[in-house]
Amino acid sequence: MITVIGLGFVGLTTALGFAEKGFTVYGIDIDEKKVNQLIEGELPFHEPHLAEKLKYHLNNNFFITDDLQHASSTSELIIYCVGTPNDKNGKVDLSYIFHSLEQTLSLQELKDKYRLLLIKSTVPPSTLETKIKPFVESFNVKIGKEIGIASNPEFLREGNAWDDFINPDRIVIGIDEEDKKGFTLINKYYKPFHSPIFSVTPNTAEFIKYLSNTLLSTLISFSNEQSMLAHTLGNIEIAKAFEVLQLDKRWFTTDKSKPVNMAKYVYPGCGFGGYCLPKDTQALLTLNKELQLTPSILEGVVLTNQKIKTFLLEKIKKEVDKEEVIGILGLAFKPNSDDVRESPSKEFIEKLYDEGYRNIIAYDPLAINNFKSNFNYNIKYAKSLHDTIEKSSTLIVLCQWEEFILQKDRLKEKKLFDFRYCLGY
Ligand SMILES: NC(=O)c1ccc[n+]([C@@H]2O[C@H](COP(=O)([O-])OP(=O)(O)OC[C@H]3O[C@@H](n4cnc5c(N)ncnc54)[C@H](O)[C@@H]3O)[C@@H](O)[C@H]2O)c1
Numbered sequence: 001m002i003t004v005i006g007l008g009f010v011g012l013t014t015a016l017g018f019a020e021k022g023f024t025v026y027g028i029d030i031d032e033k034k035v036n037q038l039i040e041g042e043l044p045f046h047e048p049h050l051a052e053k054l055k056y057h058l059n060n061n062f063f064i065t066d067d068l069q070h071a072s073s074t075s076e077l078i079i080y081c082v083g084t085p086n087d088k089n090g091k092v093d094l095s096y097i098f099h100s101l102e103q104t105l106s107l108q109e110l111k112d113k114y115r116l117l118l119i120k121s122t123v124p125p126s127t128l129e130t131k132i133k134p135f136v137e138s139f140n141v142k143i144g145k146e147i148g149i150a151s152n153p154e155f156l157r158e159g160n161a162w163d164d165f166i167n168p169d170r171i172v173i174g175i176d177e178e179d180k181k182g183f184t185l186i187n188k189y190y191k192p193f194h195s196p197i198f199s200v201t202p203n204t205a206e207f208i209k210y211l212s213n214t215l216l217s218t219l220i221s222f223s224n225e226q227s228m229l230a231h232t233l234g235n236i237e238i239a240k241a242f243e244v245l246q247l248d249k250r251w252f253t254t255d256k257s258k259p260v261n262m263a264k265y266v267y268p269g270c271g272f273g274g275y276c277l278p279k280d281t282q283a284l285l286t287l288n289k290e291l292q293l294t295p296s297i298l299e300g301v302v303l304t305n306q307k308i309k310t311f312l313l314e315k316i317k318k319e320v321d322k323e324e325v326i327g328i329l330g331l332a333f334k335p336n337s338d339d340v341r342e343s344p345s346k347e348f349i350e351k352l353y354d355e356g357y358r359n360i361i362a363y364d365p366l367a368i369n370n371f372k373s374n375f376n377y378n379i380k381y382a383k384s385l386h387d388t389i390e391k392s393s394t395l396i397v398l399c400q401w402e403e404f405i406l407q408k409d410r411l412k413e414k415k416l417f418d419f420r421y422c423l424g425y
């Protein structure tokens with residue numbers, strides 16, 4: 001039996017993923033609205049495959065409950081998937097982790113037999129050893145004997161969450177070597193995923209997660225920095241240049257049939273966004289600084305992610321009059337998602353408005369409602385792509401939705417800024 005705490009993108013996918021493998025899973029969340037939606041079989045966010053998996057497993061072997069005592073006392077594995085946002089200083093806010101740990105560790109029933117607590121939330125290297133373990137020990141439990149604790153970072157991408165979780169390329173477990181009971185449980189629950197399991201020290205597991213996300217943000221900022229040089233020099237076909245760069249056979253799989261997916265991150269755009277890349281890059285930068293290191297590359301990655309937006313805005317200012325109607329195409333942080341957290345579109349709209357552009361109309365195939373409820377901008381929203389094209393004299397593509405690519409000839413009838421380089425060169 002497993003309990004998953006926090007039913008957001010990661011928690012819900014994790015819970016349903018283990019249910020799919022035949023385990024009984026309890027899911028717990030403190031957000032009442034989210035819980036009520038889930039109980040009704042509705043997803044609180046857009047994520048392919050999860051709706052049908054929820055319908056299939058709900059009340060079969062996946063149970064949403066508010067009875068933490070029953071759920072955790074009958075579970076061998078308790079998986080923490082709560083948020084880890086950054087505070088105003090760019091440092092990871094661990095309060096959701098501590099709060100959820102406290103809720104479970106205060107239960108007397110938890111001490112009757114060994115259980116393994118897995119931290120799946122993203123936390124900076126050394127957090128488990130220096131912050132979480134002492135916190136757990138303050139509840140008078142002996143780690144490794146009465147309770148196990150391990151780091152289990154998650155690498156799934158929004159929009160691909162189900163496939164990434166069910167077919168993981170690697171399972172990383174940061175656990176003490178002596179914790180044999182913990183290893184047994186990891187093998188029992190993760191074996192059905194048929195993926196290599198790497199058991200490493202907790203610091204290593206946490207570090208691997210940040211290596212992954214900061215490499216992605218570095219590749220994107222590298223590409224965006226180069227794109228600014230190319231724009232400034234002029235007469236450079238930027239999209240073509242990057243597409244030809246990606247033809248280097250070292251980007252290809254050994255059978256040379258297709259470029260590896262990682263190559264896609266070496267491509268310019270209008271900046272990286274989403275819940276993870278911005279906050280995790282900033283958190284690692286802050287950790288470096290706390291340790292008196294000088295992380296020049298990460299500093300550059302974060303700075304370039306801000307500069308690229310200002311740079312592209314300057315192009316708009318030079319070529320678009322304040323009175324023109326500007327159509328913003330794309331509000332989600334990436335296609336096939338309705339997530340607007342740290343979406344570049346938010347910053348663009350804010351900057352345009354501050355510069356005096358007041359006739360803004362925005363369109364996104366999925367994310368308009370989320371955008372409206374998260375941000376309060378005095379702009380209009382279009383019903384369709386057609387409506388946006390009709391009403392605008394300038395169009396700015398900020399998210400590479402397939403719908404926009406299919407209508408590229410119509411978009412090109414207007415003054416067009418393809419800030420995702422997705423409409424063909
Ligand atoms: N979103 C991703 O693509 C992704 C991928 C890998 C790792 N991560 C990491 O996983 C963690 C979760 O990310 P997410 O995107 O799922 O976040 P999310 O905001 O979608 O979900 C977190 C959930 O935890 C719930 N919660 C908070 N405190 C709780 C408590 N005490 N008890 C029960 N529920 C509680 C919240 O109500 C929320 O529903 C973060 O650390 C993130 O960095 C996210």
Ligand SMILES: O=c1ccn([C@@H]2O[C@H](COP(=O)(O)OP(=O)(O)O[C@H]3O[C@H](CO)[C@@H](O)[C@H](O)[C@H]3O)[C@@H](O)[C@H]2O)c(=O)[nH]1
Pocket residue numbers: 122154155156157158159212213216220263264265266267268269271272273274275276277280333334
């Ligand atoms: O070729 C690309 C791919 C992505 N992006 C941008 O990069 C950001 C992140 O995209 P993506 O990596 O697809 O999204 P996430 O779902 O946030 O996933 C990242 O963050 C997760 C949370 O930590 C990790 O688990 C994943 O491995 C990691 O890819 C978005 O703004 C994208 O627009 C690009 O600019 N170019």
